[in-house]
Amino acid sequence: MNASLGKIRVAIVDDEPLARLAVKVRLAQRSEFELVAEYGDGDSALEGIAALRPDLVFMDVQMPGKSGIEVLAALPPRQRPMAVLLTAWDNFALQAFDLAAIDYLLKPVDDERLDEALDRALRAWPYRRNDSAAPAQWTRSFTVRSGARTVLVPAGEVERIEADGDYATLHTGGKTWLVRERLHTLATQLDPHLFQRVHRSTIVRLDMIAELRALTNRDALLRLRDGSLLRASRTYMPALADALDHLNKKTA
Template sequence: MMPVPITVAIVDDEPLARLALKTRLAHRPGFELVVEYGDGDTAVQGLATLRPDLVFMDVEMPGRSGLEALRALSLDSRPMVILVTAYDSFALQAFDLAALDYLLKPVDDDRFDEALERARRAFLWHRKNEEVRLPAPASWTHTFTIRTGTRTVLVRAIDVERIEADGDYATLHAGGKTHLVREPLHLLAMQLDPLRFQRVHRSAIVRIDMVEELRALTNRDALLRLRDGSLLRASRTYMPALLEALDRHKSQDVSQARCG
């Protein structure tokens, strides 16, 4: 039995931007582009009628913006959303709309794949809840199995403070020790719980609660200081998702403190 494809809509007023997304999607199995729109007003009418599973929504468009278009849709007709924009100032609004991800133009291939993986997991989860017979969603990685010679070491994901790229492999930093994982960083980023971990650079993933200070840099990147004193650079491509994650983490801390 063939898996059910995830139907996709693209909303962007720039034809070249739509073409770039279409080209990428054409090389990703399991996703089927069903419609594209060049403005927010047309998108509201079309999305409510066609009800695609996922929409890539440009934030700023002439007339009705992408955010306004999403708010105009009822919750039961609103698809999964990946926001696409040239600006990084809409992260918190994306969070309010429960967007799956927030991509900055020009879209990076690795970030595009990470966003699609989030959509795939969310799609399978929703289909499961609707009692449709589909494979159960893959769980996030909870334990890393590290083999060094004849030894096997188990490292819990919650103990990992950061992960850094090491060529085609990656290095885990946990409890003052390092462990080499024979898997590239971009694949690890798709396997880790986004509520706990965020990719902050092409070469680094950080556990969200390890971030103690964020200092903006002039090129819209940021310098992160972790609780163990480590410094990491966060690139502008990953900043919106990181800011959203940090804000969500802060909100959870406040809620827990009030309950306590």
């Protein structure tokens, strides 16, 4: 693998701890891959993958909550990682093809077959990476209504965004604006180097964070520059830590 591409960041999603362990053991023997997260159910996997954006996911098909197929289908195509589906049944091949999965492994998976899937990911990675690295049209401004007026709010002036049912509230300079978009949709439209979702109900502009304090349950308490206190869920902490590290290196 071309070293300039870096390691392939992997997430494992399976409700069986032993199944996750089998993949983890094999990954540990392959220096080209880095395990960044593991999840035991579909609901937490969807939130975690959307926040962390791994390059490759080993996805169990049948799990509590959302199935693996439903998790992948719920992700926007540009955010959908390379996927290797894991299942005890052989009747999901068509769905796997529709979601552009790179492999489909039947349990119990032997080491040789797992290595074959990893090799396939290595071959596909340069092409997937180049596609995902294409210039993204991140949201530059929001169109909001203020009485009879239409106002453009620059994204760079937004300090945080909070969910409000089917809408979202922008906070900027002491003012609030209501936009007709769900928070999940906005999270996919904003530059992740500038904004990060820190909770299922909150997105924060990274340079607004003045202090981050770890809590005992792996959540964190954020203090913003305007004095606001927000809770960051542990689901979003790995992606937030990566984004803050990138921001610090950029401004150093």
